[in-house]
Amino acid sequence: MASFSTVLSEDQxxxxxxxxxxxxxxxxxxxxxxxxxxxxxxxxxxVMCQCPLCKHKFPKRPELKVNTFISDMVAQFWGSAQGNDTNSLEQAAAKPGAGEVNCDFCIGGNAKAIKSCPDCQASYCETHLEPHKKVTALKKHNLINPVGNLEERLCKRHDRPLEQFCKTDQTYVCQFCTETDHNAHNIVSLVYESRDIKAQLENMDVEVKQMIQGRLQKVKEIKGTVQSNKRNAEKEIKESLQVFTELMRSIKSSQTVLIEVIH
Structure with missing residues (x-):
């Protein structure tokens, strides 16, 4: 009997x-x-509400609900492309450590994910990542390092991955956003924006370090000035005491002479 993956093709x-x-x-x-x-x-x-394929026009916009049958078929097709589940059991035996992301398809969900797919909103271990390497449509997905907050990387309006950055509005956008509300804006890829921000942070880090060194040098100079002033003050006090002592001695000597002259 033909397997599920041979009966259906990815084009469907x-x-x-x-x-x-x-x-x-x-x-x-x-x-x-x-x-x-x-x-x-x-x-x-x-302007018109019609089918993009057959161009059939609808008098009013149809109410849309997810076709669970097709959704399940897609999930089963992906599952059949992943091969025998024995490897999944072996993967599940190795539990990821704290801070790591679990594979969403391994039994028990305990295997460590090596990649996350914003398009699929799922994270995959090495075994379950295979369809993304073999199925043509899945090869176009933008795989990223494992993350646990994939839903935050989707456009809230179009339910698509936030793959680009609008420098005009300083916000992350999906492909549909760039063709509609942001079509006349300055759009760059996340990779470019990431490099730009990284370069800015590196420059800022250098400037902060230089500023800190400058402040430390200033503090050192102030401490040196304080110490120098303290030494000068101590010297002035010492010299003043010597002058005052000599003056008192001179006054006493003059007083003795005056008393002798009176008597």
Missing amino acids: FLCSVCLDVFKKPVTIPCGHNFCMACINEYWRTN
């Missing part, structure tokens, strides 16, 4: 708008399927 799970694997797939009245974010954005930017 691609959205015709973004050409990527379905994310929250929905079925519109004409029967075609799209990512929920893709069809919503398509209808938002077009």
Whole structure:
């Protein structure tokens, strides 16, 4: 009997708008399927509410709900591409340490993830990362170092990965944002922005260190001045005491002479 992965191909799970694997797939009245974010954005930017494929027009905008059947089919296809679950059991035996991210697909969720995928909103161990290396559509996903807050890396409006940075508004944006509200803004990749911020932080670090060294030198100079003033003050006091002592001796000598003259 043919396996699930041989009966279905990856092309059957691609959205015709973004050409990527379905994310929250929905079925519109004409029967075609799209990512929920893709069809919503398509209808938002077009005057007529119609299907992007067959161009069937709808009198009013259909209410969209996730097609759980297609969503489960996508999940099963990915699972079948991952091969035997024996390796998953072996991976689960090695529990990650504190601060590490677990694989979302290993039994028990105890295996250490080596990569996270913002597109899939999941983290993968080495075994479960294999489909991202073999399936054409998944190869286009932007894998990052394991993180535990993937939902924070998604655009709240379009439910897409925040892959770029708008320097005009100083905010992270997804691809749909750059084509709509931020289409005339200065957009750069996160890698470029990360390098720019890193360079700024390095320059700031150098400036802070120089400022600290300057302050320490100033404190040293002030301490030196205080010590010098203290020594000068002590010398002045000593010399003043000597003058005062000589003056008292002279007064007493003059007093003795005066008394002798009176008598």
